[in-house]
Amino acid sequence: MKLKTFRGGIHPEGHKDISKGQEVEAYLPKGDLVFPINQHIGKPARPVVAKGDPVLAGQIIAEADGFVSANIISSCSGKVKAIEERHTASGARAMCIVIENDGQYTLAPGIGKTPHRGTLSSKDILDAIKAAGIVGMGGAGFPTHVKLTSKNPESIDYVIANGSECEPYITCDDRLMQDENRGILEGLRLVLELFPNAQGVIAIEDNKPDAIKAMEAVCAGEKHISVQPVMAKYPEGGERNLISVISGRDLRFGQLPADVGCVVCNVSTLNAIYHAVHNSEPLMERYFTVSGDAVANPRTMSVRIGTSCAELIEAAGGIKPGCTVKKVLSGGPMMGIAMSSLDVPVCKNNNALTVLAEDEVELAEAQATACIRCGRCTRACPIHLIPQAMAEAAERKDYEQYEKRLYGLDCIACGSCTYVCPAKRPLMQLFKQTKASIMAAKRK
Ligand code: SF4
Ligand code: SF4
Known part of the structure; x- marks a missing residue:
């Protein structure tokens, strides 16, 4: 069968084999955790803690300031060490809440408990997503409750789950689709509750056969949800390309996906939606790949938001003996941002670090x-x-x-x-x- 794809694009070397085979382990950070208050598109969140305050894991430490904004959640317990400007992975400076980690990860009351409710309304779902501080985890960082709030939900025909992961080296969504397929499916079902006429399509590049198999198995028997393998081609995961591949519709310049009846959500975001709505778990951790030819033990880990990138490179075995690092990217080699410091935190929308022994751009x-x-x-x-x-x-x-x-x-x-x-x-x-x-x- 000829696989669906879009016009244009390229076929760079994938380099995914070096990290995709490793079991995913949860990494618990040892040092302080740092939470920029602008981990999303829109207005920065407003700190609601002060220096010296005790905090618990799952507690809101900065509140969404307006509609297009998102809560910031502490992913550890401890106390507020500072609220100050620091560098982020993009190289920009941002106001950050620094938490001195007590290493206990004591949860705030109510986290992980299934809310005892009957049928969920659209408002219940959107409120839970907003409270959990969920933003687009594929890189965009757009607040998810805003993306899913529609004046005309009947006009949406497709909710596309983006499992393309077309950037070289990155394998966190591939692993997530194998390990958390039930969460992704449940998250997609919740989003479909918001759009009564939509069908769900999980788009996965054909270079992830294990993920395709896992998602097909969990989706067997679903009436309104299907898995669509698509040709591995960069940048398949771009919203515009995916919409064209799945729906056959073209986004004109200046149009939004909803203008052509589509909503696109990354698979990590869908999994976070499931955990927020069904388990009252805010966005505290995510799958994250540390890879590249200069890393000793490339792998995907489940990491706490706010963990230092320097710690994560060490957790991936550090730098290969005898190797000189030329470039470290937040993200992959195609769209990633070259980092000037590793003393920066993982944010909600960061999915990878790529550590390279050559700087091909240079x-x-x-x-x-x-x-x-x-x-x-x-x-x-x-x-x-x-x-x-x-x-x-x-x-x-x-x-x-x-x-x-x-x-x-x-x-x-x-x-x-x-x-x-x-x-x-x-x-x-x-x-x-x-x-x-x-x-x-x-x-x-
Ligand atoms: S970088 Fe811009 S101009 Fe170049 S191929 Fe991508 S979208 Fe087109
Ligand atoms: S910019 Fe490069 S790829 Fe484009 S036409 Fe010129 S030489 Fe060819």
Whole structure:
């Protein structure tokens, strides 16, 4: 059977075998835990604790400030050591609540208890998701209760569970679908309760046969939920691509998934929804991959939000003997962000650390030459942009052309164009800088 896929995209080496075979163990952090109050898109949360306060695991330490915001939950017990600015994985500074971990992980009252309720209303489900501080765990960090609140829920035809995990090296969703398939299914059922006309489709790349088997087994007999294997191709997991693959509908520039009758949720988010609604468990931990050719024992672990990235690299065996680290990325090698410090916490929407012995971007930049107008970047762009023309406009600083005629702000920074460019032009890096300049000018 021909597998479904989208137009464009690339086939980078997956490097998934080095981490996917390991059993997932829970890692309990030893040091302080750090909770940025802006682990989501929207307004930062408002701290509700002060220095010296005792806290319990599962306790809200910063409350959502407005609708588009999310609660921040302590994932350990201990006491508040500081509320201060610190660096995060993106390199930016953010206000953070630092908890001195007592190592006991004493739970706040009510956590883990099944609420005794009858049939759940949409409001019950959305309230539980909001209370649990759930945000898009595939990377977006958009507050989930906002994404799932619809003025017209009848207009949604598809709830797509994103199990693509197309970034090289990362295997946490693959493992989660094998270990927590029941939670993902139950989470998807809960989301379908919010959209009465929708069917659920769990999209998984065909390079994850064990995950496909596990999800198919747990979904057997489901009337409104199916598992859809899709071709392993980067960036399959991009919302726009997945919608096109599953529903056959194209998102036009500026449209949201709901405009074409779709809602997309990462499988980790669905599992978190299940735990929040059925077990009153807020978002305190997640599956997280530490991988890369410079790591001694690449693996996925179940980690507490707020754990230091430096601790997690040690938990994965540290750096391979004799290896020199050239680059550490928060995320994978395609869309990840190069980190300047490892003394930063894992946030709700971080899924991986990739530790590399070579910096391929640096190597490529050293060899960059002029564009030879081969058109490969345009063929590879999954969202039908013209990277060659965008690069020319960006270099001329013709932002009008870049934004209005070439739709450059719709670039999802997937790096496919950079990957295929024979002239080794750092296209994605240029597009990221250009977007930042345009957005800064707009804010002014
Ligand atoms: S980085 Fe932007 S322009 Fe390049 S392929 Fe991806 S979406 Fe297209
Ligand atoms: S792939 Fe590189 S060389 Fe080819 S058209 Fe695009 S920018 Fe130019």
